[in-house]
Amino acid sequence: MTETTTASTLPTYYLSHGGGPWPWMPNMAPAYAVLDASLKALRRELDEKPRAVLVVTAHWETEDFTFSAAERPGMIYDYYGFPPETYEITYPAPGLPSLAARAAGLLRDGGMTANIDAARGFDHGTFSLMQAIYPEAAMPIVQMSIRKDFDPALHVEAGKLLAPLRDEGVLVVGSGLSFHNLRAMGPVGRDASRAFDGWLQQALLGATGEPRASNLLDWEKAPAARHVHPREDHLMPLHAAVGAAMEEEAHLSYHQEDFFGAITASSFRFGDAPLPVS
Template sequence: MTETTSALRLPTYYLSHGGGPWPWMPSAAPAYAVLDASLKALRRELDERPRAVLVVTAHWETENFTFSAAERPGMIYDYYGFPAETYEITYPAPGLPSLAERAAGLLRDGGMAANVDEERGFDHGTFSLMQAIYPEAEMPIVQMSIRKDYDPALHVAAGKLLAPLRGEGVLVVGSGLSFHNLRAMGPQGRDASRAFDGWLQRALLSEVGEARADTLLEWEKAPAARQVHPREDHLMPLHVAVGAASQDKAHLSYHQDDFFGAITASSFRFSDAPLSVS
């Protein structure tokens, strides 16, 4: 990949990816209508068509940051209790080994350990989002793992090192969920999700650059932080996206206060260009 001018620099995103293989489940359509519309709007609103997408996925944890380098990634059905047919779905988008090597090289050049994995398939944190955004499955995709230690500073630092990809036609997407407590996905999670989401919006929308990153490093001090994220696996992709965003402003690209009937959830776009909430 060759570097393009900064005028063509793509946004970064932190996207709430929903649950399981929802785009393949007609019965889930009403519950996911708002999220689905926001993801379709994302594609329309991109200033330039990406050459590839780098998905930082909450569903892949490794000792060191690792990038998927399979040319034709398989499927990882990392969900439970869904209809039998959802364990046979495919999302046949190509991988892009050259991007995996480029991304790993950027981290290594910055003094950070990084690996590539030539076997890793797509997990649902990737294929569910991409099915909604790119249903034709032609966009090349590389996945990036999060670290098992959940160190927020390292995830922000990794994002900073990956920022040059934005000028090379690569869309950087942090795939997680702004509320991720599966035992409280209902009325019992209402108040905690709203409190945390309010803090998250203030932290992301009112600050930029180092100030915003520093606030995220202290995320455990947020209201209801550990009620919303008992484990921070679904939050760490945000830290990578924020690191890659640098001084770009955040915009709310998805917001819902009745997800699963009660939960507040949001997604964010980081770009100098404004974006209306869908």
């Protein structure tokens, strides 16, 4: 049976979260203007439907899937070379231990090992993204790790098991970056990023269900795949987001061909938004 999105079923997203603490750096605003506008549009199209956000973050790698369960998460400044004041910023959104337990239970019921971490703080794959979407920092957030083995099939399967959360007011967000080769962020990465992004759009927008998931399982066959993702940490959150919305169409929610002057990058929504954005 084909699953359809209703007003009570939230979409899932794969979002490019940008670099470091960019929302707190006014001098970076021009470079991030397109991404920032897309994230503010996301907030408007969601209306007030989510009660919490589950962020599958590229910046937390564990042996088994793990969920953060701190009631008041701290900060993890997992970036380097930024101004001193960016190591003092805070994003005081609450955690939601009950959601962490629920999500871990869904994975365990599906035969997966899942853990709870009551001390994990917010990494920049979470707090930079959420600052742009929810600057008031009132939305409860739980983080989900990716597995160290980067097994694409297991990340898709985990997403499938988490799908019931979408009917419980939980917004599932895969936080990564569709191009993540820090040594090729300028003109040297232009052609590779465009080639990979073209494949990614075709793979996601042109299919649903198992054919789309199969495309992602074979992501290494994409043009310039290993140039764009020397490590696939920033791609695995996409697999979870797709798994959680298997039968629903993908929509391009952000696209830029001059990110950092040369890079092509994209974000995607899977399923219909609660509200259209004009």
